[in-house]
Amino acid sequence: MSPEEIIESTEQNEIIEDNHSRLGDEAFAGEKTIIVGLNCGQGEGDLEEAERSLDELAELVKTAGGVVVASVLQNRSTPDVAWFIGRGKLDEIIAAALELQAETLVFDDELSGSQIRNIEELTDMKVLDRTFVILDIFAGRAKTSEGKLQVELAQLQYRMSRLIGTRKALSRLGGGIGTRGPGETKLETDRRHISRRVAALKRNLNSTRERRERTRQQRHNNDALTVAVVGYTNAGKSSLMNTLCESELETADQVFATLDPVARKLMLPDGQQLILIDTVGFIRKLPHHLVEAFRSTLEEVTAADIIMHVTDVADPEAERQVQIVNELLSELKALDKPRLHVLNKADLLVEPASRSLFFDGEGVKTIQVSARTGKGLEELKELLAQTAGLGMIPLRLLIPYDKSALLSLIRDNGVIDSIDYLEAGTSVDTRVKSSVYSALADFIRLAE
Numbered sequence: 001m002s003p004e005e006i007i008e009s010t011e012q013n014e015i016i017e018d019n020h021s022r023l024g025d026e027a028f029a030g031e032k033t034i035i036v037g038l039n040c041g042q043g044e045g046d047l048e049e050a051e052r053s054l055d056e057l058a059e060l061v062k063t064a065g066g067v068v069v070a071s072v073l074q075n076r077s078t079p080d081v082a083w084f085i086g087r088g089k090l091d092e093i094i095a096a097a098l099e100l101q102a103e104t105l106v107f108d109d110e111l112s113g114s115q116i117r118n119i120e121e122l123t124d125m126k127v128l129d130r131t132f133v134i135l136d137i138f139a140g141r142a143k144t145s146e147g148k149l150q151v152e153l154a155q156l157q158y159r160m161s162r163l164i165g166t167r168k169a170l171s172r173l174g175g176g177i178g179t180r181g182p183g184e185t186k187l188e189t190d191r192r193h194i195s196r197r198v199a200a201l202k203r204n205l206n207s208t209r210e211r212r213e214r215t216r217q218q219r220h221n222n223d224a225l226t227v228a229v230v231g232y233t234n235a236g237k238s239s240l241m242n243t244l245c246e247s248e249l250e251t252a253d254q255v256f257a258t259l260d261p262v263a264r265k266l267m268l269p270d271g272q273q274l275i276l277i278d279t280v281g282f283i284r285k286l287p288h289h290l291v292e293a294f295r296s297t298l299e300e301v302t303a304a305d306i307i308m309h310v311t312d313v314a315d316p317e318a319e320r321q322v323q324i325v326n327e328l329l330s331e332l333k334a335l336d337k338p339r340l341h342v343l344n345k346a347d348l349l350v351e352p353a354s355r356s357l358f359f360d361g362e363g364v365k366t367i368q369v370s371a372r373t374g375k376g377l378e379e380l381k382e383l384l385a386q387t388a389g390l391g392m393i394p395l396r397l398l399i400p401y402d403k404s405a406l407l408s409l410i411r412d413n414g415v416i417d418s419i420d421y422l423e424a425g426t427s428v429d430t431r432v433k434s435s436v437y438s439a440l441a442d443f444i445r446l447a448e
């Protein structure tokens, strides 16, 4: 695709009919895979974390269409420079692969290009890492042109940094985890060609980003407060938005069902309107290239007025997931914003949730709900109204009849608690965003 073509395709950021993910999962079915993790920590917690991360990798490989036939975890004080894990361990893996007829190895950490090449040559298997698999899933899921461009950028940057390796991973077309996205012909060409493509993608994403920035600004100026719905992947963010906003966003029991941010209006019981923005789910070791490439979508989180953090309270890993989400929120400089913590899937709890989940930071209110049964959702709306109200200024106004346009400004930027038509004008008790205070200050009613 030439840069011109890219510009054209980003002009409309519409949902492109996407058969990729559906077809993809079938086309990739059955690739026998051994997953490999390395634990360099000494503590018991470290081992457990490495095991959980490996479980998650199995899930990722499955989502990408592979079949995990074995999982190997090595304890070692440092990664091996040439082989990542121990050479002896690799021999064991080769023997196991022969027996299990496995053709692919997926490592749970990012490997260097030379490690990938070394291991490929030794094992004669296709060698991938966690980042590659995540990028592959994203490539199959991206629906809008912006999402597709972002994923392609992340893939190219990732591949460019490993161009010297990946003989097998790149030399196969048509089937196999990691063969979606930029195909062989593009990757065979030299780095300069890829660099040019990367530069073109970045330019295009920049213009998309400016457009997104403008939309956001408009939303900010004329509309309700925005709430970024964030959380670990599969926590039920989209389901919760669907139940709250009566929308029909795609939900699925799998990682990364949502890639592109989608906004929906939520009318609160007090008449206030909020805009909820669904976002991509977070995960352990979210690839650096992906965070970079998805900067413009992740800025929806940075720009939101309120953060609604959703956690699957029934997941045994919930506490760790909260920690991972908070680390990413901190990177996105979003931890200081008004935040509430929603413990979802309460219907699946067999015993009470861990108490520590209820303390997610100073001033952060926590509520237990179920998007499925509707339990706790009215309280959640209350809590959202309260949180939204925190940044609002209460005013008692008298608006002359020739300034009635100000009433729409108030409605768009706040809530009217009571309204009364007097001889001198409209008397309004209201709470408004601080951004419109100066437009209204002249009409504040003085105490009678």
Ligand SMILES: Nc1nc2c(ncn2[C@@H]2O[C@H](COP(=O)(O)OP(=O)(O)OP(=O)(O)O)[C@@H](O)[C@H]2O)c(=O)[nH]1
Pocket: 231, 232, 233, 234, 235, 236, 237, 238, 239, 240, 250, 251, 252, 253, 254, 255, 256, 257, 258, 259, 280, 281, 282, 344, 345, 346, 347, 348, 369, 370, 371, 372, 373
């Ligand atoms: N039992 C139960 N299941 C739920 C609840 N909320 C969501 N789910 C299920 O959890 C799975 C994930 O839900 P999604 O809404 O797709 O989760 P998400 O957080 O948007 O996930 P990503 O977009 O992949 O990050 C789906 O199978 C939902 O049906 C709930 O309250 N209770």
Ligand SMILES: [Mg+2]
Pocket: 237, 238, 239, 250, 251, 257, 258, 278
């Ligand atoms: Mg989702």
